Amino acid sequence: MAILLDAREVHGGYGAVDILKGISLRVDEGEFVSIVGPNGAGKSTAMKSLFGLIRIRKGRILFGGSEITGLRPDQVVRRGICYVPQEANVFPSLSVRENLEMGAFIRNDDISADIERVYQLFPILKERRRQLVGTMSGGQRQMVAMGRALMLNPRLLMLDEPSAGLSPALIELTFEKIQEINRTGVSILLVEQNAKQALKISHRGYVLVMGTNRFEDTGMNLVNNKEVAEMFLGG
Amino acid sequence: MHLTGLVSYLIFFFSMAGIYAVLALGLNVQWGYTGETNIGVAGFFAIGAYATAMLTTPHSTEYFGGFNMPFIVGVLGAIVACAVIALVIGLITLKLRGDYLAIATIGIAETLRLYLTNATSVTGGVRGIAGIPQPLSKLIPGGASLTFLLLVVVTVAIVYLASQRLYRSPWVRVLRAIRSNEDAVLASGKNVLRFRIESFVVGSVVMGIAGALYATFTRFISPEAFDPIYGTFLVWVMLIAGGSGNNFGAVGGAVIIWAVWSATDYVTSLLPTAWDTRAAAMRIFLIGLLLEVILILRPQGIFPERPPKPIGGEGPPSLRTATPEDTAEEN
Amino acid sequence: MLYVVQLVVYGIVLGSIISLGAIGVSLVYGILGFSHFAHGDMMTFGAYFGFFAIATLGFPLPLALLFAVAATAILALVIDRLIYRKLRKATPIIMLISTIGVSFMLQSAAQIIWGSDNQVYQQGIVLPYKFLGLRLQPVELFIIIGSIVLVVLLHLFLHSTKIGKAMRAMADNVSLSQITGINTELVVIWTWIIAGTLAAAAGVFLAADTQLNPRIGFNLLLPIFAAAILGGIGDLYGAIIGGIIIGIVQEVSTIVIDPGYKPAVGFVIMVVMLIVRPYGIMGGKR
Numbered sequence: 125m126a127i128l129l130d131a132r133e134v135h136g137g138y139g140a141v142d143i144l145k146g147i148s149l150r151v152d153e154g155e156f157v158s159i160v161g162p163n164g165a166g167k168s169t170a171m172k173s174l175f176g177l178i179r180i181r182k183g184r185i186l187f188g189g190s191e192i193t194g195l196r197p198d199q200v201v202r203r204g205i206c207y208v209p210q211e212a213n214v215f216p217s218l219s220v221r222e223n224l225e226m227g228a229f230i231r232n233d234d235i236s237a238d239i240e241r242v243y244q245l246f247p248i249l250k251e252r253r254r255q256l257v258g259t260m261s262g263g264q265r266q267m268v269a270m271g272r273a274l275m276l277n278p279r280l281l282m283l284d285e286p287s288a289g290l291s292p293a294l295i296e297l298t299f300e301k302i303q304e305i306n307r308t309g310v311s312i313l314l315v316e317q318n319a320k321q322a323l324k325i326s327h328r329g330y331v332l333v334m335g336t337n338r339f340e341d342t343g344m345n346l347v348n349n350k351e352v353a354e355m356f357l358g359g
Numbered sequence: 360m361h362l363t364g365l366v367s368y369l370i371f372f373f374s375m376a377g378i379y380a381v382l383a384l385g386l387n388v389q390w391g392y393t394g395e396t397n398i399g400v401a402g403f404f405a406i407g408a409y410a411t412a413m414l415t416t417p418h419s420t421e422y423f424g425g426f427n428m429p430f431i432v433g434v435l436g437a438i439v440a441c442a443v444i445a446l447v448i449g450l451i452t453l454k455l456r457g458d459y460l461a462i463a464t465i466g467i468a469e470t471l472r473l474y475l476t477n478a479t480s481v482t483g484g485v486r487g488i489a490g491i492p493q494p495l496s497k498l499i500p501g502g503a504s505l506t507f508l509l510l511v512v513v514t515v516a517i518v519y520l521a522s523q524r525l526y527r528s529p530w531v532r533v534l535r536a537i538r539s540n541e542d543a544v545l546a547s548g549k550n551v552l553r554f555r556i557e558s559f560v561v562g563s564v565v566m567g568i569a570g571a572l573y574a575t576f577t578r579f580i581s582p583e584a585f586d587p588i589y590g591t592f593l594v595w596v597m598l599i600a601g602g603s604g605n606n607f608g609a610v611g612g613a614v615i616i617w618a619v620w621s622a623t624d625y626v627t628s629l630l631p632t633a634w635d636t637r638a639a640a641m642r643i644f645l646i647g648l649l650l651e652v653i654l655i656l657r658p659q660g661i662f663p664e665r666p667p668k669p670i671g672g673e674g675p676p677s678l679r680t681a682t683p684e685d686t687a688e689e690n
Numbered sequence: 691m692l693y694v695v696q697l698v699v700y701g702i703v704l705g706s707i708i709s710l711g712a713i714g715v716s717l718v719y720g721i722l723g724f725s726h727f728a729h730g731d732m733m734t735f736g737a738y739f740g741f742f743a744i745a746t747l748g749f750p751l752p753l754a755l756l757f758a759v760a761a762t763a764i765l766a767l768v769i770d771r772l773i774y775r776k777l778r779k780a781t782p783i784i785m786l787i788s789t790i791g792v793s794f795m796l797q798s799a800a801q802i803i804w805g806s807d808n809q810v811y812q813q814g815i816v817l818p819y820k821f822l823g824l825r826l827q828p829v830e831l832f833i834i835i836g837s838i839v840l841v842v843l844l845h846l847f848l849h850s851t852k853i854g855k856a857m858r859a860m861a862d863n864v865s866l867s868q869i870t871g872i873n874t875e876l877v878v879i880w881t882w883i884i885a886g887t888l889a890a891a892a893g894v895f896l897a898a899d900t901q902l903n904p905r906i907g908f909n910l911l912l913p914i915f916a917a918a919i920l921g922g923i924g925d926l927y928g929a930i931i932g933g934i935i936i937g938i939v940q941e942v943s944t945i946v947i948d949p950g951y952k953p954a955v956g957f958v959i960m961v962v963m964l965i966v967r968p969y970g971i972m973g974g975k976r
Contacts, residue, residue, distance in 0.1 A: 640801035647795035
């Protein structure tokens, strides 16, 4: 399978201290990859570094064969990666429809087909397309956040803890939806606290500990791995 | 004669520079130590000046005061007036931070100026107060201005040394902690509001002392003298240019910027007389431009703050930002 | 009693001008994150541009307004490019101090270029409209109608255009805007264009209604910030309500207070507001 995202030996962090101490990750075309690990492992930081939100001191990141190390977020977006942060991932003063429109900001063509696709994926958003997102529940906001990221038809969709703060039923629904998105051909990179659930539906997974790679294997293998289970899998 | 003229000018120059140095030292306690944006410096400058004028001038019906008191009483009056008013203002507004505090202090200073201008029977209105006696003027015959300069220099020295002693005190350590991370100090259980009020009062009192010196130096005051440009803006430029957080920077900045300000006076005097009315405006424009250049090129000032080695190992609070990433949680 | 209503009418006229200023200030605060203390002086420049159009170019007032708007928008962009842009990463306090510097530069520049004497937009006495025993100058009617038109246009811009929505998005969350791919520098440019437009209109209206000198804008700075804070800083519709309230209170207060203290009235309201309900009467977002 073709390699889509290739991060090699990335060192970086905020300010003077490196949180990432030589992380390597790979996502192939069409793959569903999860990053799991204990608190403070650097999972979110790793994802942010891929998107240009963190200063990278050493290492390289390639996407579709070309270098994206050190690019700014608005440049990375144009390469085909879309990112849904964990918090503050919607525009509360804007309506559902307007949030989706903002997702497509860099496009100048007709976006109505893509808006329809998002509505099909999340029918409740169509119902409430004029509602201000700030007045919606956590689960609905999450849908808006994901829908917004899909408006550019990304090759890779990165999600930072999409299950955070959701009820178990909603968490299941969320993971289902992400799988549905994956089946349309979008590669997925997921950071998750709910490690077991995430790894079960992933092709492959990475376990990060203290800013370094600790384990890499298929999703199911990691779920069944005793050491990993001991470490922290409960979720 | 040429030399006497030069000496006389230098005495004037350093007297004014010294008065501004005291103002800057006062602002440094509020902004440099505690991070309080007081854009109403002119207000306390004025209160100190008016208090001294009212107390030390001979009897007059033009305004409230004329108690003919000696200079030292005038200074004490300035201190008390500033302390009380600063306390009241502090209790009301110091819950505010940053932009809101800045706006509030501007408003207070402007309201005060409106009062000074309109409450003619109390303050003399636009006519101001004249005939303010200068202290120690009879000490050295013919050397009144020199004696006054010595008084200014001594005052600057006292305030500077006191500030330096304070800098290492536990009190200022808390103030500086408040400046760099107020929420952390709050969380540690300290009464942040009390510290901020204390710092505000101390700084205001120092500004009031500068006002007392100013009134007895120029021997005439009116609301115009405490225009925000001369009374507040210039002081901020001095502190930022010199290096905020830093007493040497406050004094150094005052002297340097006062020199620049005086130089602009000289430069604009070279212009044809038709430009005379524009001259003041041009000087202000140049100082404003200088401030922008400093903020863009060297915001830490000429003498950047070099705090004593903190136990935690953290550097001086930067004028440039903490980016959101710096304080983000890692995950 | 009729006198009070007349004062209220004056208050609405003044309040409209204050509102336009307050919207501009709120806009800059919401999107760029700092308090634009030079806003009053930007209004002054707008007023002088309008004066130039009327006195030198012979334009009628509406056309002079358009001229002033264009010129002030350009001025705002130039200031941003030369100064504010270089301080994008500075703390809000440094930005604030920088705007104070710009304020003094603009004020003194106006004095250098046009002198400090009072000027008027038009000479001579103009008969006011009379209705229900109240008086309204034609220019005052123009101000009220003009303000309403501007506010409606702004609303349409923010809700019907892509860049307008992007402005609202950026006011919500700058970081997410960048992640989404919104061209934040373009949003900043449009923010200054709109802020400059509103400031120019406010300045022209103010000069047309009263008089013109280098301090008229600066004199309204406190009431403008008071209005913006009253409405909840960052809330554009709150700014309108705040402006009208401050305008009316300021005018009506002259019944009991010496008119010399008028500027302080708005300020007192603001301080009370800040202590009692810092998020503004509308609840605000910050």
